[in-house]
Every structure is written in C-alpha cells, then in structure tokens.
Amino acid sequence: MTEHTETARRSRRVSWRTAAVGAAVAAGLGYSWVASGLRPFTHPAAVAVSIPLVATGVVLLRSRPRAGDATEAPRRGWWAWVALFAALMASELISYRLSPRIDHPTLSSIADAIMSTHPGRFAMFAAWLAVGYWLFRR
Numbered sequence: 421m422t423e424h425t426e427t428a429r430r431s432r433r434v435s436w437r438t439a440a441v442g443a444a445v446a447a448g449l450g451y452s453w454v455a456s457g458l459r460p461f462t463h464p465a466a467v468a469v470s471i472p473l474v475a476t477g478v479v480l481l482r483s484r485p486r487a488g489d490a491t492e493a494p495r496r497g498w499w500a501w502v503a504l505f506a507a508l509m510a511s512e513l514i515s516y517r518l519s520p521r522i523d524h525p526t527l528s529s530i531a532d533a534i535m536s537t538h539p540g541r542f543a544m545f546a547a548w549l550a551v552g553y554w555l556f557r558r
Contacts, residue, residue, distance in 0.1 A: 448549050456542040460541075472552065480556075
C-alpha cells in the first residue's frame with residue numbers, strides 16, 4: 421500500500437524541465453499579447469520585434485563554432501526549399517496580376533485581413549516567435 425501511494429505521488433510531480441518549458445511558453449505568449457497590442461509601425465512596435473531578434477543574434481554569435489571546428493552544413497533538402505520558394509513566388513506573382521484581390525488574394529492581403537484585429541496580430545506574432553524558436557533550435 422505504501423509503495424502504491426509513493427508511486428502515485430511521484431507521478432503527480434512536475435519536473436523542473438516541464439515547469440521551465442511551461443513558464444517559457446507562457447512568457448512567450450504574454451510577450452506576444454503585449455507586443456501585438458502596440459500600434460503598428462511605431463517605435464515601440466519596432467523595439468518589441470527587435471528584442472527577440474537581437475537576443476537570438478547574441479546567442480547565435482556566442483555559440484557559433486570556432487574556425488577549426490567548422491564543418492560544412494548538410495545540403496540535404498536544399499532543393500526542396502528552393503522548389504517550395506519558387507512555387508510560392510509563382511503563386512504570389514500570378515495572384516498579384518489577377519484581379520480582383522478578393523478572388524485572387526496574395527499572402528500580404530491575407531496577412532492584412534488576419535492582422536486587422538489584436539487577436540489576429542497576437543496569433544501571427546506568437547507563430548512568428550514559435551517558428552523562429554524552431555529554426556533556432558535546428
């Protein structure tokens with residue numbers, strides 16, 4: 421009976437790593453909410469966008485490999501990214517040339533519609549942070 425109770429207590433405990441990840445996600449969402457509430461194209465909004473960029477740049481510069489340790493990055497998947505980018509650009513150019521915009525939206529017109537409200541800007545800013553973090557971890 422004591423063993424079962426002890427096991428149950430251990431399984432309910434949250435590890436420090438899980439708590440740290442939860443706190444980081446909550447901080448990122450909070451930051452996204454505040455940053456997305458700023459008036460677009462103002463200095464405070466530019467600073468809010470710059471903070472994650474500068475922080476990431478500092479970490480990358482401090483953790484880059486030394487000259488002797490540098491290895492060539494794998495080129496696996498490079499052509500897939502080039503093909504995806506080319507297809508996206510072709511779609512954008514075709515949509516841009518066709519009219520009206522409501523029938524043939526470009527990515528910028530879709531983004532404008534999404535970001536016309538605070539929750540939409542919040543979702544886009546949080547997604548930007550998440551994608552940036554995912555790329556940073558790779």
